[in-house]
Amino acid sequence: MWRHRVLGSVALLLLLLTLVQPFTLNQIAEDAPPPLGGIEDPPGPEKVYGGIEDWPGAENDLGVVDLAHFAISEHNSNTNAVLEFRKVVKVKQQVVAGWMYYITIQVNEGGAKKMYEAEVWERPWLDFKELVEFRPAEGASARA
Structure with missing residues (x-):
């Protein structure tokens, strides 16, 4: 029973x-909760995992602004340049072994506004970030 x-x-x-x-x-x-650092996935039904995606609205994200400052600092120390941060204009991101950020940055260069593109690889759980590339932005207007 x-x-x-x-x-x-x-x-x-x-x-x-x-x-x-x-x-x-x-x-x-x-x-x-969102991924590390409070950074959420960008919206969009056309999401392709591993692909580079626009991240609208991230221009004022403190983490992205910090990465832009990091990129300028690394570039300045590697090339003896004297670029000064003005603002982040555009952000794209890609999920890799961490995150790759493609940041369009407006800077002061000798009193003139110029645009640069920085690629920064970040793995926050390892306290790792690396400037992969820093180059003048092609076809970008400094008035953006």
């Missing part, structure tokens, strides 16, 4: 788990 009660209880428990599990997983996905 007690075996039937135990088997019935187990069956009822399994039935409840199969009904509740999909709702629980959906709730976990909805409540999940």
Whole structure:
């Protein structure tokens, strides 16, 4: 008799788990925090994982501005240049072994506004960031 009660209880428990599990997983996905650094994935239905994506609105993100300052500082120390940060104009990102950021930056160069493109690779969980490339922006207007 007690075996039937135990088997019935187990069956009822399994039935409840199969009904509740999909709702629980959906709730976990909805409540999940953004990735490290508070940086959220850019919106868009055309998301291609591993592809380079525009990140509208990230121009004022403090983490991105910090990466832009880092890129200018590294460039200045590597080339003895004296570029001064003005603002971030455009941001793209790519998921790699970490994140690759493609940042268009407006700078002061000898009193003139100029545009540069920086590629910065970041792996925040390893406290790692590296300036991969820093070059003048092609076809970009300094008035942006």
